[in-house]
Amino acid sequence: VYLVIRANAIFALAPEVSGFIVCLGAFVAVFAASMALVHNDLKKIIAYSTLSQLGYMFVAAGLGAYWIALFHLATHAFFKALLFLGAGNVMHAMKDDLNIQNMGGLYKFMRPTAILMCIGSLALCGFYPFAGFFSKDKILEAAWSADAYFIWALLFAGAAMTTFYSIRLIMLVFFGKQKFTHHPHEAKGFALIAMSVLAVPAAIAGFFEHDFAEFVLSILPGFKASIPHGVEVILIALTLAMISAVAIGTIWTYGKGKFSQNLKNCKFYKILIAQYFIPQIYERVIVRGYAKLSEICAKCDGAIIDASVDLIARIAVKGGEGADRASNSGDLSANLRWMVLGSFILLILAFAL
Incomplete structure (x- = not known):
């Protein structure tokens, strides 16, 4: 007013x-x-x-x-x-x-x-x-x-x-x-x-x-x-x-x-x-409709968003486990090769920055 x-x-x-x-x-x-x-x-x-x-x-x-x-x-x-x-x-x-x-x-x-x-x-x-x-x-x-x-x-x-x-x-x-x-x-x-x-x-x-x-x-x-x-x-x-x-x-x-x-x-x-049945209409149309929409959104969230995040996490974990096995194989020659490769990458980054 x-x-x-x-x-x-x-x-x-x-x-x-x-x-x-x-x-x-x-x-x-x-x-x-x-x-x-x-x-x-x-x-x-x-x-x-x-x-x-x-x-x-x-x-x-x-x-x-x-x-x-x-x-x-x-x-x-x-x-x-x-x-x-x-x-x-x-x-x-x-x-x-x-x-x-x-x-x-x-x-x-x-x-x-x-x-x-x-x-x-x-x-x-x-x-x-x-x-x-x-x-x-x-x-x-x-x-x-x-x-x-x-x-x-x-x-x-x-x-x-x-x-x-x-x-x-x-x-x-x-x-x-x-x-x-x-x-x-x-x-x-x-x-x-x-x-x-x-x-x-x-x-x-x-x-x-x-x-x-x-x-x-x-x-x-x-x-x-x-x-x-x-x-x-x-x-x-x-x-x-x-x-x-x-x-x-x-x-x-x-x-x-x-x-x-x-x-x-x-x-x-x-x-x-009954207040012109407005509360009942509100409950059935808006509240229940919103609840159904929320359930659909929750399922989509679990099936798409949560699944995508979980997939990324699993890939990262598997990749880390693979890298860990490769770098801790007990082969000294392999470890030296990884060390040289890492040093080379660090040098490139240092000169690039």
């Missing part, structure tokens, strides 16, 4: 490439978020979220809103790092078990971590006044301003999915029924201090939007969404209403344990939980 932003002068000369970046970014934003909806690995959910948010940044960069892309990159760094550190705390407390379906009820054991991860999740969802609200909303405004309504709709849907998987993670990890038998422990104080340092900008960094813009616009080209103020307010209100409704629905559903088991029989659910 930073490379695209920094090389903005080059991309400005290739609008077709910038358009492709917009489409690719919107696709990644929705594609990665969709896999996070049903995944049960704590750190993979956050990792898919990172890919999704990178998609948002690429959309902004492709639309020419370079400072907005950089602003979301900066704010995202705070709350996503906060979430990853929190995931590490949970991982240690759960004895390296990352399956969120095996957790629940951790709030009473890890209240500081839970509160700090809630701050990170609210910022990721884009709730006011957290940092994600300011930066993500700017990207949606940029898409609307560029008349890229389909891209805006994809990002809007991505925001809904982000809210769902973020709140789902919090509910399954820290609330609901306890699904473990051991006694978890809170992280060390230095880990909580590090998280607290990140929680502050995750909560308030958005208020420095204008200072940030003034700082980077001395280098980056300016961009301002050309939409009426009334439309801007409506878009913001619409986004906030949507993520609020999704958050409330998710909290109620998982709080009451009413997540339908029938969904697990849904074909689309199976596709999502």
Whole structure:
């Protein structure tokens, strides 16, 4: 993302490439978020979220809103790092078990971590006044301003999915029924201090939007969404209403344990939980193919390269043995002939050099 932003002068000369970046970014934003909806690995959910948010940044960069892309990159760094550190705390407390379906009820054991991860999740969802609200909303405004309504709709849907998987993670990890038998422990104080340092900008960094813009616009080209103020307010209100409704629905559903088991029989659910079968395709096509190629290369290496080296070594050994037998035959006349020949060769080399 930073490379695209920094090389903005080059991309400005290739609008077709910038358009492709917009489409690719919107696709990644929705594609990665969709896999996070049903995944049960704590750190993979956050990792898919990172890919999704990178998609948002690429959309902004492709639309020419370079400072907005950089602003979301900066704010995202705070709350996503906060979430990853929190995931590490949970991982240690759960004895390296990352399956969120095996957790629940951790709030009473890890209240500081839970509160700090809630701050990170609210910022990721884009709730006011957290940092994600300011930066993500700017990207949606940029898409609307560029008349890229389909891209805006994809990002809007991505925001809904982000809210769902973020709140789902919090509910399954820290609330609901306890699904473990051991006694978890809170992280060390230095880990909580590090998280607290990140929680502050995750909560308030958005208020420095204008200072940030003034700082980077001395280098980056300016961009301002050309939409009426009334439309801007409506878009913001619409986004906030949507993520609020999704958050409330998710909290109620998982709080009451009413997540339908029938969904697990849904074909689309199976596709999502299988991550669109990408790992299986990667395993069968690339990993197994590479393994077969490696076996062929190993056989060629043994049959050609190793055999050639061994042949040279055998010739050298046999030659040495033959020379040794010839020079140590016990025949004094033969030894003198070899001595004279060797001296003659040395003299020739001496004069030649």
